[in-house]
Amino acid sequence: MVRGRFYRSREDRILAGIAGGLAARLGRDVTVVRIVLVLTTLVSGLGVVCYVLAWLLLPAEGSSETIAARAISDRQGITLVLALVPVLVLVLLIASVLHASFASSWGPPLLISAAGLVLVYRNAEDDERAWLVDSARALLQLGAEPRQAPRVFMVRLGTGILLFVLGVFVIADGALSHSWLRPLGGTLLLIAATVVLLGPWWLRLALDLVRERQARIRAEERADMAARVHDSVLQTLAMIQRSADQPLEVAKLARAQERELRSWLFEGRAPGSFGAEGALTLSAGVEQIERDVEAAHGIAVDAVTVGDSPLDDELRALLAAGREATVNAAKWSGATSVSIYVEVEPKRVSMFVRDRGAGFDSDAIAGDRKGIAESIRGRMQRNGGTAVIRSVPGEGTEVELSLPRHPGRA
Amino acid sequence: MNATGAPRVFLVDDHHLFRAGVRSELGDAVEVVGEADEVPAAIELIAERLPDVVLLDVHMPGGGGKAVIEAIKPIHPSVKFLALSVSDAPEDVIGVIRAGARGYVTKTISGPELVDAVVRVAGGDAVFSPRLAGFVLDAFASMPPDFELRGPLDPELDHLSPREREVLRLIARGYTYKEIARELTISIKTVESHVSAVLRKLQLSTRHQLTKWATERRLI
Numbered sequence: 001m002v003r004g005r006f007y008r009s010r011e012d013r014i015l016a017g018i019a020g021g022l023a024a025r026l027g028r029d030v031t032v033v034r035i036v037l038v039l040t041t042l043v044s045g046l047g048v049v050c051y052v053l054a055w056l057l058l059p060a061e062g063s064s065e066t067i068a069a070r071a072i073s074d075r076q077g078i079t080l081v082l083a084l085v086p087v088l089v090l091v092l093l094i095a096s097v098l099h100a101s102f103a104s105s106w107g108p109p110l111l112i113s114a115a116g117l118v119l120v121y122r123n124a125e126d127d128e129r130a131w132l133v134d135s136a137r138a139l140l141q142l143g144a145e146p147r148q149a150p151r152v153f154m155v156r157l158g159t160g161i162l163l164f165v166l167g168v169f170v171i172a173d174g175a176l177s178h179s180w181l182r183p184l185g186g187t188l189l190l191i192a193a194t195v196v197l198l199g200p201w202w203l204r205l206a207l208d209l210v211r212e213r214q215a216r217i218r219a220e221e222r223a224d225m226a227a228r229v230h231d232s233v234l235q236t237l238a239m240i241q242r243s244a245d246q247p248l249e250v251a252k253l254a255r256a257q258e259r260e261l262r263s264w265l266f267e268g269r270a271p272g273s274f275g276a277e278g279a280l281t282l283s284a285g286v287e288q289i290e291r292d293v294e295a296a297h298g299i300a301v302d303a304v305t306v307g308d309s310p311l312d313d314e315l316r317a318l319l320a321a322g323r324e325a326t327v328n329a330a331k332w333s334g335a336t337s338v339s340i341y342v343e344v345e346p347k348r349v350s351m352f353v354r355d356r357g358a359g360f361d362s363d364a365i366a367g368d369r370k371g372i373a374e375s376i377r378g379r380m381q382r383n384g385g386t387a388v389i390r391s392v393p394g395e396g397t398e399v400e401l402s403l404p405r406h407p408g409r410a
Numbered sequence: 411m412n413a414t415g416a417p418r419v420f421l422v423d424d425h426h427l428f429r430a431g432v433r434s435e436l437g438d439a440v441e442v443v444g445e446a447d448e449v450p451a452a453i454e455l456i457a458e459r460l461p462d463v464v465l466l467d468v469h470m471p472g473g474g475g476k477a478v479i480e481a482i483k484p485i486h487p488s489v490k491f492l493a494l495s496v497s498d499a500p501e502d503v504i505g506v507i508r509a510g511a512r513g514y515v516t517k518t519i520s521g522p523e524l525v526d527a528v529v530r531v532a533g534g535d536a537v538f539s540p541r542l543a544g545f546v547l548d549a550f551a552s553m554p555p556d557f558e559l560r561g562p563l564d565p566e567l568d569h570l571s572p573r574e575r576e577v578l579r580l581i582a583r584g585y586t587y588k589e590i591a592r593e594l595t596i597s598i599k600t601v602e603s604h605v606s607a608v609l610r611k612l613q614l615s616t617r618h619q620l621t622k623w624a625t626e627r628r629l630i
Contacts, residue, residue, distance in 0.1 A: 302584065304541050339584025343582075356584075398583070
């Protein structure tokens with residue numbers, strides 16, 4: 001994500017991902033941001049209001065619509081929120097009668113937050129709502145595991161409530177003589193009660209987060225692996241089938257594939273990747289594609305590079321997608337040459353792969369054609385880029401890959 | 411042009427096999443009026459036969475294609491040169507263009523495309539290979555920020571217009587003039603005039619950067 005835009009993080013989130021987004025925006029550690037948020041909340045309750053407002057007004061990462069934008073048309077939700085106004089007035093009245101400064105300072109922020117949460121809940125996207133419901137349910141069960149013995153839970157509940165009541169009693173009652181011991185002891189008891197009652201809930205929330213993140217990383221790794229296996233093994237198998245009547249060619253292909261696969265599995269070098277021993281700059285990487293595809297497919301590849309840049313992971317992905325497009329052109333287009341054009345601009349790197357071959361009807365390509373879907377489009381998307389494929393049957397195909405760059409960001 | 415309207419072509423290349431290959435590829439579309447395999451012989455024969463187009467190898471012993479152009483250009487300005495090369499080293503390509511060649515194509519060019527290029531050059535147009543287009547884009551883009559301090563710039567000659575840039579980009583992407591015309595919805599003649607304008611800038615620009623860039627680029 002571009003630094004400078006404010007969004008709600010999907011990666012770093014406990015509730016709405018606001019601390020995560022703020023941390024990304026400020027370039028600070030997310031834990032520091034969370035501690036500051038909690039402190040502002042404890043001081044005045046203002047933190048909660050800000051948090052809920054941010055929840056309403058900031059778009060989630062990767063989305064452009066805010067919850068507030070949807071909430072405006074949610075009449076029922078707005079009615080519900082308006083219904084909370086008399087409650088607020090009532091709370092303030094009672095607070096002033098009882099001289100309870102606690103209620104008059106905490107009542108408004110809590111009620112405003114509740115109103116915001118109602119709107120959030122009613123207008124959040126489905127996955128976010130599911131997440132909210134899950135967390136809330138866990139909170140109601142105080143984080144108890146479903147298979148946990150009820151007796152253990154009852155003991156915990158009893159202890160928690162006892163500690164809580166004791167804490168409130170100690171703070172409120174004047175029986176104890178040492179005036180400074182009273183608030184201290186009471187607060188300690190309340191904290192202990194919170195830990196006993198809510199600790200397991202927080203723990204579960206945190207564990208869920210870790211699990212979710214791990215699952216996503218695993219899914220991305222699987223997609224990457226599938227793309228790589230496609231690039232090497234499946235491509236070679238396709239070539240072997242096409243040259244089934246030439247035993248020497250088949251043997252050559254199989255040997256080359258075996259070598260590549262071994263070096264990937266046992267030495268950790270990805271097939272078609274540009275590692276430390278390979279190209280270090282974009283133009284060298286393009287030349288390598290030129291050489292490799294010419295050697296493997298006996299087709300002329302004309303590459304033109306304007307500007308240059310040292311390789312990083314994003315550019316390697318661009319090259320891998322470009323290589324895939326070039327190999328596709330070499331294999332399927334029937335043209336005698338393929339043109340590659342790479343241009344490095346300050347804010348963008350583009351790569352064009354063009355052939356004047358058979359072309360195809362892009363709608364007619366089945367969804368399971370891994371080559372275009374995963375190795376080109378998916379790869380570009382995972383790195384924040386785009387892939388546009390233009391093809392006219394009989395006139396040829398051009399694949400346009402584009403990757404935004406962020407000057408100044410390492 | 412000869413009687414049938416086919417351009418008269420002269421081949422200069424030190425590789426016998428390559429000359430034979432080009433000759434057969436050009437076929438009947440052009441009239442090959444002679445060939446030479448070294449610089450002095452080429453200069454002598456070209457001055458004698460005055461072809462429309464000289465297909466010129468960039469790399470030859472004795473000064474290369476550039477030496478041939480520099481010898482012929484002042485005395486026979488009507489002879490046009492199309493550079494052919496396998497080298498693709500920017501300093502060679504830029505050098506031969508600045509010496510006065512009307513175009514540059516790689517030796518991997520197909521027969522029909524070569525004929526097309528010869529006809530185009532004979533007609534006074536410029537011919538850019540994708541690589542040459544890339545070089546030009548690179549050279550005109552790599553202007554250091556302090557360039558203004560180093561010497562006066564002729565805005566007419568030292569900058570590419572956005573449209574010229576667009577046309578060059580499409581050439582670099584492998585588009586033919588016809589395809590470029592369709593893509594930009596302009597006429598082929600307009601594409602040709604853009605390319606000719608770029609060629610002129612390339613030849614006349616006083617940017618010392620251009621030569622410097624070409625030399626540096628080779629060192630990378």
